[in-house]
Amino acid sequence: MTFGAPAALWALAAVPVLIVLYLLRVRRREHVVSSVLLWVKSQPSWAAFRPSRRVERSLLLLLQIVAAAALAAALAQPALLGWTAGSGDVVLVLDGSMSMRARDVAPTRFDRARAEARDVLAHLGPDRRAALVLAAAHPLVLVPPTADRGRLAAALAHAQPWDVAGDVRGAIDLAAQLVPGPHGRIFVWTDAARSPVPALPNVTARILGTADENTGVVALRVLPDADTARVLVRVTNFGHAAVRAPLRVTRDGSAAYGATLALAAGETRTVVFPVSSPRGKADAGVLRAQLDVRDALPDDKTAEALLAPAPLPSVLLVGPDDPPLERLLRVAPVSRAAVTRETDPAAWRGYDVVILDRVTTGAVPPGRYLAIGTVPPNLPANPSGVVDAPDIATWDRRDPVLRFVDFGDVHVRQALRLAPDSGRVLAAGPSPLLWAYESRGMRAIVLAFGLGDSDLPQHVAFPVLVVNSLAWLGGDTGGLQAGQTLEVPAAGGDRAMVVRPDGTRIDVPARDGAFAFALPRAGVYRLTTPAGERAVSVSVGSETAGLIAPGPAAAAASQPPVQRVLARLALWPWLVLGAAAVALGEWALATRRRGGDA
Amino acid sequence: MFSDPPQPASPSAGRPAAGNDEIKAGRSSVRSATGHHDIKAAGAQVIEGADALAPAAPRDQAGLLDPAFLQRLEALSLVSRRRVRGRQHGERRSLVRGRGIEFDDYRAYEPGDDYRYIDWNIASRLDRLFVKLFSEEEDLDVRLLIDTSRSMAAGAPSKLLLAKQLAAAIGYIGLVNLDRVEVGVFSSGPGPRLRRLRGRSRAFDLLRFLEGIVPEGTTDLSLALRRTLDESSRRGLLVVISDLLDPHGYEDGLLRTRHHGMQTFVIHVLAEDELAPRLSGELRLIDAETGRAVEVTIDADALRAYAEARDAYLEGIQQFCFRHSIDYLRTTSGVPADSLVLRYLRQGGLVR
Numbered sequence: 001m002t003f004g005a006p007a008a009l010w011a012l013a014a015v016p017v018l019i020v021l022y023l024l025r026v027r028r029r030e031h032v033v034s035s036v037l038l039w040v041k042s043q044p045s046w047a048a049f050r051p052s053r054r055v056e057r058s059l060l061l062l063l064q065i066v067a068a069a070a071l072a073a074a075l076a077q078p079a080l081l082g083w084t085a086g087s088g089d090v091v092l093v094l095d096g097s098m099s100m101r102a103r104d105v106a107p108t109r110f111d112r113a114r115a116e117a118r119d120v121l122a123h124l125g126p127d128r129r130a131a132l133v134l135a136a137a138h139p140l141v142l143v144p145p146t147a148d149r150g151r152l153a154a155a156l157a158h159a160q161p162w163d164v165a166g167d168v169r170g171a172i173d174l175a176a177q178l179v180p181g182p183h184g185r186i187f188v189w190t191d192a193a194r195s196p197v198p199a200l201p202n203v204t205a206r207i208l209g210t211a212d213e214n215t216g217v218v219a220l221r222v223l224p225d226a227d228t229a230r231v232l233v234r235v236t237n238f239g240h241a242a243v244r245a246p247l248r249v250t251r252d253g254s255a256a257y258g259a260t261l262a263l264a265a266g267e268t269r270t271v272v273f274p275v276s277s278p279r280g281k282a283d284a285g286v287l288r289a290q291l292d293v294r295d296a297l298p299d300d301k302t303a304e305a306l307l308a309p310a311p312l313p314s315v316l317l318v319g320p321d322d323p324p325l326e327r328l329l330r331v332a333p334v335s336r337a338a339v340t341r342e343t344d345p346a347a348w349r350g351y352d353v354v355i356l357d358r359v360t361t362g363a364v365p366p367g368r369y370l371a372i373g374t375v376p377p378n379l380p381a382n383p384s385g386v387v388d389a390p391d392i393a394t395w396d397r398r399d400p401v402l403r404f405v406d407f408g409d410v411h412v413r414q415a416l417r418l419a420p421d422s423g424r425v426l427a428a429g430p431s432p433l434l435w436a437y438e439s440r441g442m443r444a445i446v447l448a449f450g451l452g453d454s455d456l457p458q459h460v461a462f463p464v465l466v467v468n469s470l471a472w473l474g475g476d477t478g479g480l481q482a483g484q485t486l487e488v489p490a491a492g493g494d495r496a497m498v499v500r501p502d503g504t505r506i507d508v509p510a511r512d513g514a515f516a517f518a519l520p521r522a523g524v525y526r527l528t529t530p531a532g533e534r535a536v537s538v539s540v541g542s543e544t545a546g547l548i549a550p551g552p553a554a555a556a557a558s559q560p561p562v563q564r565v566l567a568r569l570a571l572w573p574w575l576v577l578g579a580a581a582v583a584l585g586e587w588a589l590a591t592r593r594r595g596g597d598a
Numbered sequence: 599m600f601s602d603p604p605q606p607a608s609p610s611a612g613r614p615a616a617g618n619d620e621i622k623a624g625r626s627s628v629r630s631a632t633g634h635h636d637i638k639a640a641g642a643q644v645i646e647g648a649d650a651l652a653p654a655a656p657r658d659q660a661g662l663l664d665p666a667f668l669q670r671l672e673a674l675s676l677v678s679r680r681r682v683r684g685r686q687h688g689e690r691r692s693l694v695r696g697r698g699i700e701f702d703d704y705r706a707y708e709p710g711d712d713y714r715y716i717d718w719n720i721a722s723r724l725d726r727l728f729v730k731l732f733s734e735e736e737d738l739d740v741r742l743l744i745d746t747s748r749s750m751a752a753g754a755p756s757k758l759l760l761a762k763q764l765a766a767a768i769g770y771i772g773l774v775n776l777d778r779v780e781v782g783v784f785s786s787g788p789g790p791r792l793r794r795l796r797g798r799s800r801a802f803d804l805l806r807f808l809e810g811i812v813p814e815g816t817t818d819l820s821l822a823l824r825r826t827l828d829e830s831s832r833r834g835l836l837v838v839i840s841d842l843l844d845p846h847g848y849e850d851g852l853l854r855t856r857h858h859g860m861q862t863f864v865i866h867v868l869a870e871d872e873l874a875p876r877l878s879g880e881l882r883l884i885d886a887e888t889g890r891a892v893e894v895t896i897d898a899d900a901l902r903a904y905a906e907a908r909d910a911y912l913e914g915i916q917q918f919c920f921r922h923s924i925d926y927l928r929t930t931s932g933v934p935a936d937s938l939v940l941r942y943l944r945q946g947g948l949v950r
Contacts, residue, residue, distance in 0.1 A: 033875075
């Protein structure tokens with residue numbers, strides 16, 4: 001049993017009002033008697049006027065209460081999600097947004113969705129297949145279509161919302177691919193807090209949630225400086241009423257900042273304050289921001305971030321002498337740098353990033369590579385000749401690799417004609433000139449020309465480009481957000497241990513030369529590899545993840561296709577019919593019995 | 599209890615009472631009448647006259663009394679348990695001893711006594727003069743007082759119809775016995791009155807008067823009796839026919855009749871619905887007389903409470919009449935008048 005508009009259950013308050021009105025109203029049938037003398041003398045009969053007595057004796061009132069309750073329940077749009085007809089597969093889509101952790105629906109919206117999904121599974125025939133999709137930052141197929149109820153139940157039990165704004169629309173699209181055809185059914189449990197449920201003929205949406213007031217920490221970042229660091233805390237009031245939010249920031253338990261923020265409805269306030277952060281210190285502590293506000297979503301009241309900067313990568317330069325690059329590596333933010341001419345990948349172990357400078361190699365193992373003037377054969381960007389004097393016409397300034405990079409005055413004499421099949425082109429002229437590729441265990445940047453074939457080393461763009469590239473390749477985790485997958489070079493290791501912010505531990509095997517694991521929650525993750533231990537801080541996946549106001553159920557229901565699906569399962573017509581029948585019976589009874597009142 | 603009505607003492611004496619008919623006759627103050635009168639057979643004239651006055655028609659609409667019933671009434675007479683003093687020669691022994699024909703006593707002769715009443719036989723034996731005393735036969739003052747308040751319209755047939763039938767029957771008995779009959783109605787006060795009826799020939803006036811009575815006004819028995827008794831100091835038989843549903847109470851009025859030395863006979867007429875209301879649900883009861891409204895929720899408990907109040911009220915009336923030597927007869931409007939007169943009023947000592 002579900003309710004499309006649970007707020008309408010407040011209409012049940014009409015029942016006590018009905019009782020009060022019943023007690024107050026005077027609708028007695030007049031009857032002339034020869035004398036009321038004896039009625040007045042029959043004092044005990046006055047006890048019959050007690051309201052409680054009237055209530056307990058009135059069948060008519062009982063019928064009226066039943067009719068009113070049925071109507072109120074009908075307004076709440078109750079529906080049964082289980083069905084017995086049909087033969088198609090079923091996909092259960094659970095919104096994995098952070099807002100599904102809201103506790104306005106006991107115990108939480110997600111738990112309610114989980115329970116109702118179990119109910120749907122329980123009503124499925126044994127031969128019906130079902131799939132489970134979690135609408136996290138990206139749609140995740142937790143269980144492909146299967147008739148294995150045990151597997152589905154286990155997946156349901158382990159499913160948890162992420163600290164992200166779930167991609168419900170993408171999840172429904174994915175679900176539609178899982179159950180093609182007119183008989184497939186998609187059941188979606190969401191709060192539709194950020195976008196309405198798309199109207200599809202075979203989609204039945206269940207909108208969860210009643211509360212809309214929430215204030216949370218949407219960002220906690222540490223901006224390292226020379227000897228200090230600046231801490232940025234961003235707080236947003238997602239509700240419709242102004243709030244006063246006491247904010248307290250601690251550093252390893254000691255108070256670092258405190259203030260009370262007055263936030264108007266929908267206002268976002270950013271607080272920046274300095275803390276000491278000695279450079280090079282491996283463990284400078286954990287910052288914890290906490291809001292003392294009580295609302296339906298307690299999960300976004302705290303945020304954690306590492307005060308220490310991310311560890312610097314170690315770099316191996318493979319290739320002939322390249323003085324500009326070697327000079328740059330001496331001053332670049334790397335933990336260590338080395339030069340070799342050995343092209344055997346076995347000799348490259350122990351380095352986080354390998355720079356292939358104009359060397360021809362075979363297929364390279366998974367790892368982090370900056371290829372300059374060469375392309376390893378196992379990268380999907382095989383060069384097809386060269387391009388003379390290509391002009392760097394466009395480049396993506398928003399990409400972290402090209403941040404603060406200006407190719408405007410850079411001239412190139414000759415470059416490889418790259419023909420990438422995937423990845424992303426960061427800068428291009430007649431052909432791609434800077435190309436980035438990321439796949440399982442492999443992260444690479446290919447610069448299509450050698451430094452000697454251009455005047456790039458003479459421009460400011462050169463060191464900035466190299467440093468940005470090394471930071472991206474080295475796994476700079478400064479901007480990690482929940483919902484992303486963190487890949488850390490295995491550096492020869494085969495297993496790693498990850499401790500999530502909630503304390504759970506997961507064992508991560510090395511695949512394709514890297515440890516890759518998802519980041520479902522915001523907070524501090526601690527990763528232990530054979531190379532050592534490191535911690536990364538992860539922020540909330542989206543600054544709108546704290547929106548908890550459920551989408552209007554009426555809007556979803558007003559879309560004809562969804563409405564048609566809901567109508568087949570809705571109980572409210574039967575409740576309305578029942579209420580009408582009871583009201584009719586009450587009327588007939590009231591008009592038939594002597595002394596009765598309608 | 600009221601719900602267990604006493605059965606008639608002699609079921610064969612008259613028409614059996616209906617199952618639900620309520621009859622109670624109070625004999626608390628009955629005293630044996632010392633006078634005796636022969637009951638004369640009704641003449642053909644009376645029957646004809648009575649037949650003309652009471653045409654055969656439904657009881658509620660046409661003549662008050664059936665001719666055959668009238669004929670049977672002529673064999674009855676009203677019982678006065680006291681010697682009363684009438685104004686005219688009648689068929690009832692008077693308090694005044696004098697020239698009547700019925701020997702009563704002797705006393706010593708005194709100068710001035712009529713020689714004709716000296717008993718010479720005794721004088722010859724005793725050598726003393728005694729005069730014979732005769733009871734002077736005088737008429738009886740019979741006052742019929744009928745409650746015509748609006749509450750008397752209740753019942754099927756109505757209480758007022760039974761009251762009129764009873765008054766007609768009692769009055770007719772008085773007329774044929776040369777009693778002086780006075781009929782009056784009352785509600786909140788004395789109403790129209792028919793005075794000084796005497797003789798069979800006035801039966802037409804009596805019946806016509808009674809047929810013209812309609813229910814109106816409210817009940818004030820005390821006021822009505824006070825004014826009635828203040829108009830005449832003569833004693834006699836007072837028959838009050840009422841439902842006694844008087845919010846002012848019945849006690850003062852009835853006590854006043856005792857203080858005036860009246861022989862009072864109360865015929866308490868009630869409707870079936872007043873004894874056992876067939877009501878239920880949420881009602882607003884409106885008093886037919888006063889217009890007073892009472893809101894009640896009638897269910898089994900309320901009806902039980904009503905029955906208790908009813909029994910207490912009726913028991914109170916009965917005890918009151920017993921204490922003050924007032925004859926009391928309670929009936930419902932459904933009991934036929936002939937049965938009441940020929941059977942229960944006989945048992946109650948009003949007629950014989």
